[in-house]
Amino acid sequence: MNSHDRERFWDRFRRHFGASRHTQLESLGHARVEAAREGSWVFDDRGQRLLDCDTSGGICNLGRRPAPVVDAARHALRQTDQGNFPMMSWEKAELARRLAAFTPPGLECCVFSVMRGEALDFACKLARGSTGRTQLLTVDGGWYGETGFALTLSDRIDRERFGPLIPDVGTIPFLDADAACKAITRRTAAVVLEPVQAENHARKLPNGMLQALRHRCNRMGALLVVDETQTGFGRTGSRFACEAARVKPDVLVLGEALGAGLFPIAATVFTQQANAFLNRHPLIHVSTFGGSDFGCRIAVAALDLYESQKPWLNADQVGLELQRRLTRVVARHPTPVSVRGSGLLLSLDLGSSDRATKFCRKLADGGVLARPGRVAPRSVVLRPSLLIGTQEVAWIERAVEAALDDLR
Template structure:
């Protein structure tokens, strides 16, 4: 670091003073109290040049790696040619990305509303469900984590959400994986059922194919919308383009999170069927997002989809994930007094420990061995591993070596 640059401690002190001392303390507890400096491919580097394999990926945003070169080139070119655009206006960029999404996503999900972040995309899906069905009730299974906005917090499982009370009314939490409970909960006031095909923040708990199929049938029978949030599983992480493909179903509404912009520009999307779009057509401009679907964001999103289609990272996630899962299970068996279980598939895994303190300590040890990972937000006794989807065997070996050393307490 050059002499005229602020030191690590000075930056931490400024952050603690002007943003959040509690956040600095939390990062220190995880071994993450460093300054993100260079970022490239699978790795991030601290202010001293120390290399970390990024297995946080900003909660799964960096599916294509940090600073993906083709996307950076597209951003530079887009900045020469356009800007954010007028958000209610039509542009080539908006039309191009909407058409590309309709072609990329399986099934009849042809219509799009753009957002900036996951929570905004989720909240729009809630508004859309209520508007289209003319029913108020929204249902989600326990263990979900949908983001930080109003509807998302109300339908998530988090101990602190009562601090924001009163929450959005007419929201209901039901048992996870229980089709009979879902049938009993759904009534004439129910607009939609929301769920994640894999509850990433809850020890990567999967919704079984049977459960997803049962929900699909039940929603069809009752006129209730099935909304899937694939923010952390979509665009290849579980070995398919989207996790719902494993069950052979199609949702009525699909939420695609910030991985659409691959960490180069913030953009997310909510996709839905032409039948549901009748509500939007009857109420034009009923929902707007100032920066959702910005022309710059759409340029990046469209180029990212081209890269996703060309690279097919879901194939790498499936192939490399099988080997990674087997070797993680072997490590867990060798250290069974510490690691209680392993869950996940593709390139999304969770390690469970006795409690939150053990998970936190494991993150510190991983950081000491060059891997960046964080505890789950719902199952706080877990550590989630979500590297980018283009890693190779060398990066997988680095991850496995760090997990082995962290488990051994080295």
């Protein structure tokens, strides 16, 4: 793309998507045209190579365009399409079987969606329907998406701009297990949480608090809904973060990483007990594009790759090394910066949103693509492909050190 074509492109972008959006991208160093992608890397229209440490919000856990999944998509395109959403197909049945085997024991039932927000919204509808209660509680500081229930549950300061939100939704305090458990009563339909709050400086709920919430939900007859969109499929060093905490949810939300970045598909998996509500009301929830036959083929291929590669093992080992290196880097700099995270879900707290924005711009100049957290904009989230190795770790380390030097 020459300079004339590039300027014409950005003129169109500003016209159709908004000038302020372009300004924001520029401030982050992200006003680039994505021209190619391969493995853990993306390439812009000027030929610069960047290590993708955003992975579209953790969607591309297996890297960009993983070859076995691309091959499966090509094959599926020759044989199938969207399918007829009220009807069953081999593709839907096979993905349901595979998810029941891949997720924690007891989660045998599923409903497919297009994206995380839709999957989370269905989880909330299921909780209200199966318990006959309306109150939903969430741990403060989470981020769940842009749709109705997801937006209401998310800790974002601008959500009131959208008008009245869904009623009877409250928050329970992070880290205060006693107060959180007291808030859960026989009015509570479900507690919804993220085991690690990726967009909030990678805050991790202690295993003990997760276990206490599980026990309290059992006593009060409430469901425990765990959203593993950011943490599932190995991101934090185990297949699922709730498994590492030895906590079994009633409902597990799996986001777009199920489609390996090639097709929008998500899922809500849940117990037979929760499924009793759908048995009584079998067509109470449908999704036109949820669980398309084409998407199910891609998801099965992605599960094949997850199972063969076991990326959680690499995320655990490489993530620990990356965190050690980044901790040493920030310790050498006069400005206080904290590093926190689990596996290959890491975050650096720069102290202010302005510094985090500048840091992202410097990272991009150094060949690393990352962005600030949605809930804690003073932080910068690093979530690369789960298959990175020592060379990529060294690349991130150099880019972070150079960016911090420029911020002095």
